[in-house]
Amino acid sequence: VNKINVAVDGxxxxxxxxxxxxxxxxxxxxxxxxxxxxRSLAYSALESHIDLQDSGAIKDLLVQLSxxxxxxxxxxxxxxxxxxxxxxxxTPEVTRSVPIVAxxxxxxxxxxxxxxxLAIGENSILDGRDIGTHxxxxxxxxxxxxxxVDIRAxxxxxxxxxxxxxxxxxxxxxxxxxxxxxxxxxxxxxLRKAEDAIVIDATTLSIPEVVDAIVNLINIPV
Ligand code: C5P
Numbered sequence: 001v002n003k004i005n006v007a008v009d010g011x012x013x014x015x016x017x018x019x020x021x022x023x024x025x026x027x028x029x030x031x032x033x034x035x036x037x038x039r040s041l042a043y044s045a046l047e048s049h050i051d052l053q054d055s056g057a058i059k060d061l062l063v064q065l066s067x068x069x070x071x072x073x074x075x076x077x078x079x080x081x082x083x084x085x086x087x088x089x090x091t092p093e094v095t096r097s098v099p100i101v102a103x104x105x106x107x108x109x110x111x112x113x114x115x116x117x118l119a120i121g122e123n124s125i126l127d128g129r130d131i132g133t134h135x136x137x138x139x140x141x142x143x144x145x146x147x148x149v150d151i152r153a154x155x156x157x158x159x160x161x162x163x164x165x166x167x168x169x170x171x172x173x174x175x176x177x178x179x180x181x182x183x184x185x186x187x188x189x190x191l192r193k194a195e196d197a198i199v200i201d202a203t204t205l206s207i208p209e210v211v212d213a214i215v216n217l218i219n220i221p222v
Contacts, residue, residue: 002221003120003121003122003123003124003221004029004123004124004140004141004218004219004220004221005119005120005123005124005125005126005136005138005139005140005141006020006023006029006124006125006126006139006140006141006142006143006214006218007125007126007128007131007132007135007136007139007141007142007143007194007197008020008125008126008127008128008131008143008145008214009127009128009129009130009131009132009133009142009143009144009145009191009192009193009194009197010129010143010144010145010146010191011146011149011152011176011180011183011184011191012152012176012179012180012183013147013152013153013155013156013176014145014146014147014152014202015145015147015155015202015207015210016127016128016145017033017035017127018207019145019207019210019211019214020033020125020126020127021071021076022207022211023125023211023214023215023218024071024125025073026211026215027123027215027218027220028123029122029123029124029125030118030119030122030123030124030125031069031071031076031124031125031126031127032069032115032118032119032124032125032126032127033069033076033078033127034111034115034126034127034128034129034131034135035098035127035128035129036067036069036076036078036089037067037069037111037114037115038098038101038102038111039078039089039090039094039095039098040065040067040078040080040085040089041058041061041062041065041067041098041101041102041107041111042089042094042097042098042100042101042102043080043085043088043089043094044061044065044080045058045061045097045101046093046094046097048061052097052100052101053100055104055105055106055107056106058101058104058107059104059106059107059110062107062110062111063110065080065081066079066080066081066082067079067080067114068080068082069118092175095175095179096175096179098179099179099182099183099186100182102183102186103182103186103187103188104188105187105188108130108134108188108189112130112134112135112189115128115131115135115136116135116136119135119136123220129183129189129190129191130189130190130191130192132144132193132194132196132197133189133192133194134189137194140218140219141198141214141217141218142194142196142197142198143197143198143199143200143214143217144193144194144197144198144199144200145200145202145210146199146200146201146202146203147201147202147203148203149173149176149177149180150173151202151203152176153169153172153173153176154169156172156176157169157172198217200213200214
């Protein structure tokens with residue numbers, strides 16, 4: 001039986017993981033949050049006081065890390081060497097650090113291998129920056145999900161306030177733009193739309209509208 005792979009790429013805060021998770025639930029696909037894998041590595045590097053720029057040391061750290069993504073209908077949990085790091089990998093410090101560890105070629109190669117191994121042979125949906133261009137160049141459906149930086153920052157801002165965190169809109173805007181810039185200008189597998197990806201601009205779309213648009217692109221083989 002042929003399996004279907006769906007790639008969802010795009011800039012930070014466009015809603016990739018939210019919609020990918022909902023599409024996965026609706027169509028019983030395996031959801032793989034590749035950003036969480038890079039975040040786990042950045043978190044571990046910070047914990048071990050390893051120089052983020054030292055590609056050799058970061059790669060050595062990665063080969064010793066087991067990263068497990070567990071999804072159920074209520075929540076997604078991330079385990080690093082069996083420790084639940086789901087909350088820790090979302091801090092501003094980790095968020096700022098990920099693009100640095102994610103820029104190393106040897107790191108990306110190892111992540112690509114792990115991501116392919118998880119996805120191949122499963123009906124799956126992966127979200128990230130380089131899924132359509134590098135990880136799964138033969139994915140049957142490729143989506144590039146965007147929105148203006150203003151709307152991405154505003155949505156994140158509202159979500160943070162709703163969850164009781166403090167948030168500064170201008171600072172958020174700056175951080176999101178900075179992260180996109182780092183991700184889009186790195187030499188290895190930068191953030192880029194695959195040639196055959198379909199662009200969905202979420203600036204004026206609700207979450208259910210984006211989910212519907214993606215679901216309509218997918219034909220599950222029987
Ligand atoms: O998607 P998320 O915001 O969690 O990703 C965090 C960071 O991980 C990105 O800013 C990027 O530096 C890195 N990343 C990547 N390639 C992917 C997924 C994430 O370089 N496929």
